[in-house]
Amino acid sequence: MRKQKPQILVINDDGITSRGIKLLVEIASAFGDVHVVAPDKMQSGMGHAITVHSGINISPFHFEGTKSAFSCTGTPADCVKVAIYHLLKVKPDLCLSGINHGSNASLNVIYSGTMSAALEGSLEGIPSAGISFCNNYVDADLRASAKATKAVIEMMLHNKAHKNLCLNVNIPDVPLKNVKGIKFCRQAKGNWHEFYEIHKDKEGNEFLWLTGKFENLEKSKKDTDLWALDHNYISIVPINADMTAHPELKKIERWKTNW
Amino acid sequence: MRKQKPQILVINDDGITSRGIKLLVEIASAFGDVHVVAPDKMQSGMGHAITVHSGINISPFHFEGTKSAFSCTGTPADCVKVAIYHLLKVKPDLCLSGINHGSNASLNVIYSGTMSAALEGSLEGIPSAGISFCNNYVDADLRASAKATKAVIEMMLHNKAHKNLCLNVNIPDVPLKNVKGIKFCRQAKGNWHEFYEIHKDKEGNEFLWLTGKFENLEKSKKDTDLWALDHNYISIVPINADMTAHPELKKIERWKTNW
Numbered sequence: 095m096r097k098q099k100p101q102i103l104v105i106n107d108d109g110i111t112s113r114g115i116k117l118l119v120e121i122a123s124a125f126g127d128v129h130v131v132a133p134d135k136m137q138s139g140m141g142h143a144i145t146v147h148s149g150i151n152i153s154p155f156h157f158e159g160t161k162s163a164f165s166c167t168g169t170p171a172d173c174v175k176v177a178i179y180h181l182l183k184v185k186p187d188l189c190l191s192g193i194n195h196g197s198n199a200s201l202n203v204i205y206s207g208t209m210s211a212a213l214e215g216s217l218e219g220i221p222s223a224g225i226s227f228c229n230n231y232v233d234a235d236l237r238a239s240a241k242a243t244k245a246v247i248e249m250m251l252h253n254k255a256h257k258n259l260c261l262n263v264n265i266p267d268v269p270l271k272n273v274k275g276i277k278f279c280r281q282a283k284g285n286w287h288e289f290y291e292i293h294k295d296k297e298g299n300e301f302l303w304l305t306g307k308f309e310n311l312e313k314s315k316k317d318t319d320l321w322a323l324d325h326n327y328i329s330i331v332p333i334n335a336d337m338t339a340h341p342e343l344k345k346i347e348r349w350k351t352n353w
Numbered sequence: 354m355r356k357q358k359p360q361i362l363v364i365n366d367d368g369i370t371s372r373g374i375k376l377l378v379e380i381a382s383a384f385g386d387v388h389v390v391a392p393d394k395m396q397s398g399m400g401h402a403i404t405v406h407s408g409i410n411i412s413p414f415h416f417e418g419t420k421s422a423f424s425c426t427g428t429p430a431d432c433v434k435v436a437i438y439h440l441l442k443v444k445p446d447l448c449l450s451g452i453n454h455g456s457n458a459s460l461n462v463i464y465s466g467t468m469s470a471a472l473e474g475s476l477e478g479i480p481s482a483g484i485s486f487c488n489n490y491v492d493a494d495l496r497a498s499a500k501a502t503k504a505v506i507e508m509m510l511h512n513k514a515h516k517n518l519c520l521n522v523n524i525p526d527v528p529l530k531n532v533k534g535i536k537f538c539r540q541a542k543g544n545w546h547e548f549y550e551i552h553k554d555k556e557g558n559e560f561l562w563l564t565g566k567f568e569n570l571e572k573s574k575k576d577t578d579l580w581a582l583d584h585n586y587i588s589i590v591p592i593n594a595d596m597t598a599h600p601e602l603k604k605i606e607r608w609k610t611n612w
Contacts, residue, residue, distance in 0.1 A: 136406055138405055138406060139402060139403045139404070139405035139406070140400070140402045141399070141400035141401030141402040141403070141430070141469065142400030142401060142463045142464055143398060143399045143400040143402040143464075144398045144400070144464055144563065145398070145563065146397055146398035146563060147395055147397060147398070149552060149554075149560030149561060149562050150549075150560060150561040150562075150563070151558065151559075151560050151561075152561065169402075171400070171464075172563075175547050175549075175563065176549065176561060178547075179547040179548065179549055180549045180561060201476070201594055203594075203596050204401045204469075204472070204594050204596070205401055205402075205403055205430075210400065210463075213463070213596075217460070217544060241612075245610070245611050245612055248611055249608055249609075249610065249611060253605075253608050256601070256604075259598075259601060259605070260598070261605075262596075273612075275610060275612040276610040276612050278602060278605055278606045278608075279602075280595075280597040280599070280602060281595055281596060281597045283595075285476060288434050288437075288438045289438065290409075290434075290435065290438055290439045293408060295408075299410065300410075301408030301409060301410050302408060302409045302410075302411065302435060302439060303408050303409075304403065304404060304405060304409070304431075304434065328612070330605070331596075331597055331602075332597070332598040332601035332602050332605055333596040333597060333598055334596065334598035334601070335460055335462075335463050335596075336539075336540055336542075336598075337462055337463070337472075337521075337540060337590075337592040337593060337594075337596070338539040338540045338590055338591070338592060339518075339519070339591040339592055339593035339595075340539070342515070342518060342591035342593070343537060343538075343539060343590070343591050345515075346512075346518070346520075346537055346589070346591055347537045349508055349512050349537075350508075351504070351508065351534060351535040352504050352507055352508060353500075353504055353532075353534040353535050353587075
């Protein structure tokens with residue numbers, strides 16, 4: 095009996111026409127049949143949003159190198175749900191999200207559409223990875239990202255990744271020759287210090303525009319993703335959907351409840 | 354010297370005109386000065402989305418019982434950032450999100466706009482709580498929610514809640530007299546089994562509508578939020594933004610990295 099090729103679901107949050115998803119499809123198609131369901135527009139910063147108060151439209155999309163491809167008006171997390179519950183006949187063997195233009199390391203993970211799609215895949219029982227390059231420019235040199243993506247897919251297939259595994263992969267913004275390797279890490283504590291620019295539209299109405307500066311709160315901690323990236327390593331953090339703050343739970347259990 | 358009243362920031366995701374936020378403001382205003390920054394429309398299911406590719410508008414809003422109130426075109430997480438970085442002169446002492454019409458227990462926390470606003474508050478160093486009533490109907494009996502909200506605020510102030518504490522509070526859908534008390538818990542493992550209804554718009558174009566059925570994957574676990582709610586307790590889960598899957602990290606650290 096011939097072994098079936100791996101079925102690979104590809105999503106992103108930068109939209110179906112972005113450079114990052116094209117490269118991801120190109121690399122993934124060497125490992126199996128690729129199915130794309132990706133947003134029809136930029137969905138960056140969408141976090142784990144899903145569409146619950148309106149409908150979702152999907153349209154077939156011509157995408158070189160894929161077995162099937164659809165653009166979707168929903169969020170990245172919607173795309174995964176639509177793929178699994180509506181479009182695909184069989185559950186994919188692997189779910190890959192990206193390649194994102196910009197870092198999803200540290201706290202960025204909670205705001206990330208890329209990572210919400212990967213997490214959604216893992217919740218559906220599909221080993222998943224979100225892959226992000228720490229460079230926001232559309233014309234960035236993607237060679238290190240290409241090599242890292244290939245290495246991650248190989249590792250996941252070779253090690254028979256657990257069905258609920260979700261990897262947050264980030265690639266440092268340095269030339270390929272300077273990348274030192276791969277490090278498995280935990281998520282660093284960090285914070286955004288925000289600033290709102292005040293602009294005026296054509297009618298003279300004020301609007302606010304978010305800008306901010308990121309601060310690494312664990313600069314010296316060598317087991318974190320930000321340390322790895324700062325030292326030219328690719329960081330891989332396994333994530334899950336359990337947000338319980340276990341140490342805090344121990345503390346507040348002592349509170350007197352006044353019911 | 355007279356002690357300054359606590360400054361309380363109130364947000365929600367159902368929109369500034371919802372019944373839940375009105376009740377929350379009414380209760381919170383007995384404890385301090387209330388400042389509201391809330392979405393101008395329904396923002397349910399928005400997860401931790403933030404607005405990074407467009408501007409945000411804010412407008413003063415007449416809101417009985419508040420010290421200041423603004424409606425905002427952004428997401429719940431945007432509302433918190435706008436409050437802290439743009440509107441308020443001093444950092445609030447407490448950040449309260451809700452009262453949400455619908456459960457945010459278990460896995461719902463990752464899709465929840467209510468909880469993203471509370472988490473955002475705690476990331477900014479403000480003790481925060483998201484409060485949700487496990488009933489989606491607009492005309493629901495909110496008496497148990499009112500009593501629970503008062504109890505939570507009292508506990509947080511009395512115990513001098515840590516500045517990064519974020520509580521996910523859920524109130525069971527039973528009459529007030531049947532509520533047994535408050536339980537501190539961890540987040541239960543759960544999953545949504547989705548189904549897409551296919552509808553047609555006026556032009557005959559198909560669109561998909563998300564529906565689903567929730568499954569509790571830890572039915573017998575007494576330390577979980579879903580167990581508490583199923584047994585008529587108010588569940589309180591402290592949450593944080595660290596998504597690292599620590600047990601998985603130990604396993605994949607053994608993988609050979611093929612760089």
